Amino acid sequence: MNAMSAAQSRQAVAAALTTLESAVAGLRRTHGDTLGVRRLTSDVARLRDDLDELGDPSPGRTIPPDGPLETVPDTPYDPDMWVGAEDEGLGAPDRHAP
Numbered sequence: 001m002n003a004m005s006a007a008q009s010r011q012a013v014a015a016a017l018t019t020l021e022s023a024v025a026g027l028r029r030t031h032g033d034t035l036g037v038r039r040l041t042s043d044v045a046r047l048r049d050d051l052d053e054l055g056d057p058s059p060g061r062t063i064p065p066d067g068p069l070e071t072v073p074d075t076p077y078d079p080d081m082w083v084g085a086e087d088e089g090l091g092a093p094d095r096h097a098p
Contacts (some may be wrong), residue, residue: 006057013051020044 004012024040031037 004010010051010054016042017048055075 021044024037024044027039027040
């Protein structure tokens with residue numbers, strides 16, 4: 001599978017947004033100016049703004065190679081791993097406070 005260039009990716013997103021804008025306009029015609037339609041219109045406009053503000057990719061930025069993903073097990077961590085750890089931000093006393 002060939003990776004898309006930044007310009008091709010941007011063009012693909014812009015084309016998808018144009019299609020989405022057209023579909024939302026159709027919903028406005030059939031459903032009227034409802035809260036849901038206004039939200040959809042606003043969301044699509046925000047996505048268009050985000051795409052416009054994206055800018056060029058950072059120089060030297062590389063795309064991660066395709067390959068197997070690391071599997072993280074769903075089993076709970078061993079509770080002994082947390083012995084002596086502080087729950088910073090969860091109400092633990094601050095040792096550095098005067």
